Amino acid sequence: MEDHESQRKVRILCLHGFRTSGEILKQLVLRWPEPVLQKLDLVFLDGPFPAQGRSDVEGIFDPPYFEWFQANEEFTEYTNFEECLAYIEDYMLKNGPFDGFLSFSQGAILAAALPGMQAQGVALGKVDKIKFLIEISGAKFGENRFGMPKLASNAFSKPIDCPSLHFIGEKDFMKAESIALLEAFQDPVVIHHPRGHTVPKLDDYSLEIMVNFIDTIQRMI
Template sequence: MEVEKERKPRVLCLHGFRTSGKILQKSMEKLPERLVQKLDLVFLDGPFPAQGKSAVEPIFDPPYYEWFQANQDFTDFINFEECVAYIEDYMVKNGPFDGFLGFSQGGFVSAALPGMQSQGVALGKVEKIKFVIVIGGGKFGAKKFGVPKLASNAFSKPIHIPSLHFIGDEDFMKDEGIALLDAFVDPFVIRHSEGHTVPRLDEDDDGFNTMLSFIHKIQSIPSNVPHKT
């Protein structure tokens, strides 16, 4: 009798500001393979070519992309609606997906999408988002940033889906990430000593066990992806 394979939740991954899906995919290699291989990760490039210098130029080759633009004090957002429509279109054509993983700018978008979906202003053509993983991201309207109009009610009610949050002690987005925790019910939190990056997790770290527990939880949720026999 054949043993049934462990189900891998299918995750759409949104990269950081002026980077790319390929760069996030490479960065995810810093996490233990034993954990990452439990997820079916799909990496998407942002809809807009980078409109300025990328902070990762000394490390990673172009091209670089961004999800949306904003003015200098982040009170006026540009192309945010187009960004959300682009993500939904990709999900319709390439889905279904169970959840999101987002880093930095992609983390802000990922964190807002479940609330936007429940409010009926986004992702109406795709299945309900079951979970989010946010690395170095945060909450629109919390500290340094305003709120895109489309996301104005994204956090008006507690979000009742599993969420995993990576918060770095030296991350300049630390306060934004901490503010996001209150938006989700019973969030899983991994605190690490690094900065604005995907951190390294050793198998003897508390963070390893936290991420493993989170993965077990989302594996227990009925998937949006049809089971293959």
Template sequence: MLGSQAPRKPRILCLHGFRTSGEILKKMIGKWPETVLQNFDFAFPDAPFPARGKSDIESLYDPPYYEWFQVNEVECLNFEECIAYIEDYMIKHGPFDGLLGFSQGGMLAAVIPWMQGEGVAFTKVPKIKFQIIISGFKLRELKSGPPKLLVNSFSTPMECPSLHLIGEKDFLKETGYILLKSFVNPFVIHHSMGHTIPKLDEKGLETMLKFIEIIQKMFQQDLQIASGPRAAL
């Protein structure tokens, strides 16, 4: 039809790991087959803070490297600044339908919809509809307590559809399983690798495509609802 546009794909905001970058995450996600990647539009921002120390991936990927926030045994630093930075990016470059996060970015991708649901952050952007969490974790207990935005985090189970990738050799494996308990009916892909974004084997790809099918149905329903009044004109 003349003047018609191709339907919009679900857009995913991708949050990279500690002391890596958006470009590095883009390369890592590029391992996945086109049958997965063709279903989404991805955005890969860099975190707000330049790396303040050595990166674990220096032998694999070139700098620059960035980090979202900093944590020590006592406190979490710059967390509120990080959240404000992400929300501002979503306002300027959105709308975004889903989140994908790896490691430190996975921790953020897991908790953002909770903060949004509680009304403590991300109130100026559309509701996040799904999450893909790779090597995700809950922020450990700190002597000063959690950041203000995370007080009582996951106090109610998350019903936002989620897919979790957990590696058998990942040093964050156990915390990844703890995180799973905070989600209602999560999809899970188990892989044999460590702290990385794995290629998808046959079983992993099957799980991923089932998750994508659910997301697409939900996305199309939302589009139909949004376009309903216009269609009646």
């Protein structure tokens, strides 16, 4: 059996939530236990656009705040979506390679669509295939409250063959969307937690699921 010390760390690009930042996501993720963090090489990216309105984390976390793209109030029309994809690809080209994504909320909605878009040749065509996703409070474009950006219109046309780990909060206002997202993936792994719309701490059970998931990824890369 391969010695754990000789396995390279899993390199992950982390995408934050709406009107927050890479630094804020970093503070939340770094609360996780050492047995998980020691396996990961985490890179936290800020969204390309400064927040265009008030952030829900004002007074809790310091600015600046960013967003990945914009949508109208009904989430039926999106702007700057192509620019966002180009920004992420450019960052990955200059700072990669990356094995997969860890993402929260708006970042997780975006990341969930990336493997399908990449397979269709409409996004991330210049970088390596995405090997896995870790989705925290994720959702699917085209499901319930979220419309579909044109570029993502076929992202979920067939089950996504990409290992995925999904955090679903019992009190999360996006719980239904996070559950619906599971159906888009061939073999999703799920961690349920009692919290709301946040990056939860890991209890012993969640830790075991996550370590097993990361071990599986390490054997793949």
